Amino acid sequence: MRKPEIDFILTRMLDAYSSVSDLNITVGKPFQVESAGQLVAVDLDPPFNELTPFQTEIFSLNLINGDRRLTETLIKEGSCDSAYALPGKARFRVNIFAQRSKYSIVLRQLSTKIPTCKDLNLPDAFLKMAEEKNGIILVTGSTGSGKSTSLAAMLNVINETKAVHVVTLEDPVEFSHPHKKATFNQREMGNDFDVFSSGLRAALRQGPKVILIGEMRDRETVDIGISAAETGHLVVSTIHTVDAGQAIDRILGMFSIEEEKQLRIRLSGVIRWIVCQRLLPKVGGGRVAAFDIIGSNMRMRESILNGESEGKTYYEIQQASEAFGMMTFDGYILKLYDKALITQETAMAYCSRKGIVGRGIDRVKSKRGEATTDIENLEMDS
Numbered sequence: 001m002r003k004p005e006i007d008f009i010l011t012r013m014l015d016a017y018s019s020v021s022d023l024n025i026t027v028g029k030p031f032q033v034e035s036a037g038q039l040v041a042v043d044l045d046p047p048f049n050e051l052t053p054f055q056t057e058i059f060s061l062n063l064i065n066g067d068r069r070l071t072e073t074l075i076k077e078g079s080c081d082s083a084y085a086l087p088g089k090a091r092f093r094v095n096i097f098a099q100r101s102k103y104s105i106v107l108r109q110l111s112t113k114i115p116t117c118k119d120l121n122l123p124d125a126f127l128k129m130a131e132e133k134n135g136i137i138l139v140t141g142s143t144g145s146g147k148s149t150s151l152a153a154m155l156n157v158i159n160e161t162k163a164v165h166v167v168t169l170e171d172p173v174e175f176s177h178p179h180k181k182a183t184f185n186q187r188e189m190g191n192d193f194d195v196f197s198s199g200l201r202a203a204l205r206q207g208p209k210v211i212l213i214g215e216m217r218d219r220e221t222v223d224i225g226i227s228a229a230e231t232g233h234l235v236v237s238t239i240h241t242v243d244a245g246q247a248i249d250r251i252l253g254m255f256s257i258e259e260e261k262q263l264r265i266r267l268s269g270v271i272r273w274i275v276c277q278r279l280l281p282k283v284g285g286g287r288v289a290a291f292d293i294i295g296s297n298m299r300m301r302e303s304i305l306n307g308e309s310e311g312k313t314y315y316e317i318q319q320a321s322e323a324f325g326m327m328t329f330d331g332y333i334l335k336l337y338d339k340a341l342i343t344q345e346t347a348m349a350y351c352s353r354k355g356i357v358g359r360g361i362d363r364v365k366s367k368r369g370e371a372t373t374d375i376e377n378l379e380m381d382s
Contacts, residue, residue, distance in 0.1 A: 245314035
């Protein structure tokens, strides 16, 4: 299996279905793609009903393309990240990993077009984020929830409106930003720097106003990122959490208990926005994003500083601060249900607090004139 054959197979996989997001190559399964959140097999001629360990290994070596660093990383750590391009067709973020002594591959298709906030129908909070001068903005969520895409749209607003220097540290570079009003320098881990912490330390000497960190993976990166925000930079990054409030706990968990009080003081001063997003199955096919957004106000800073307490939880503050751009997953999911973009089953499956969403769904049904219960023929006992 040579590079032209690899490119042919990848092209066939991309063209097999509409809205393909991931290509999945696993031993014992045929070539598969993820379309609208579902894995489906791809028919090829000749057919590949079950891929062999030899076939996935050859595929992996072609994608690595003789890169010594990636080969060493794959052998030592069991997985490696890289980028791959189909000329004139698509770019991919590639993860090759070992499982049961065999190699599997997942290729995430990267958009060649920089998305806009309007295209993605992002909340107005993203436009407010682009206006920030300093501090930390975090976009959180699970893998494949669209964090990088939303960040690219927000950076595009900065690119079109501000004459500033933007340095990005990515693994790999996903969206190639053209120079518009802003000046972009995009650095890729492995090719341009070794690890995020050292790349971020160097970025502080490169005169940026905005720094994008692909992911806050460790304590050292978080510590330097907070320091950069404290010294007047706008630091934008991602982290893996299930909701916006949990991002604070995730960061605190990277440090010792003795450092928690000082860290809370620092975070309360630099956190500007935290956005978590989930992709929900949409009525009629496709997916729609739901958002959980925390902004910085006096009540939120107090809760970060002293921890959550009764009446001062992140969730309650978000509910009370919708006028300032904050929102909860549950509130946003109810809006999607009200617009008939998602089903009741989807709303209940993806919400955070089922009781709140259940009552909200009943209110929407009452407004539509629909029944809110399946209990019928109730009578008074005389």
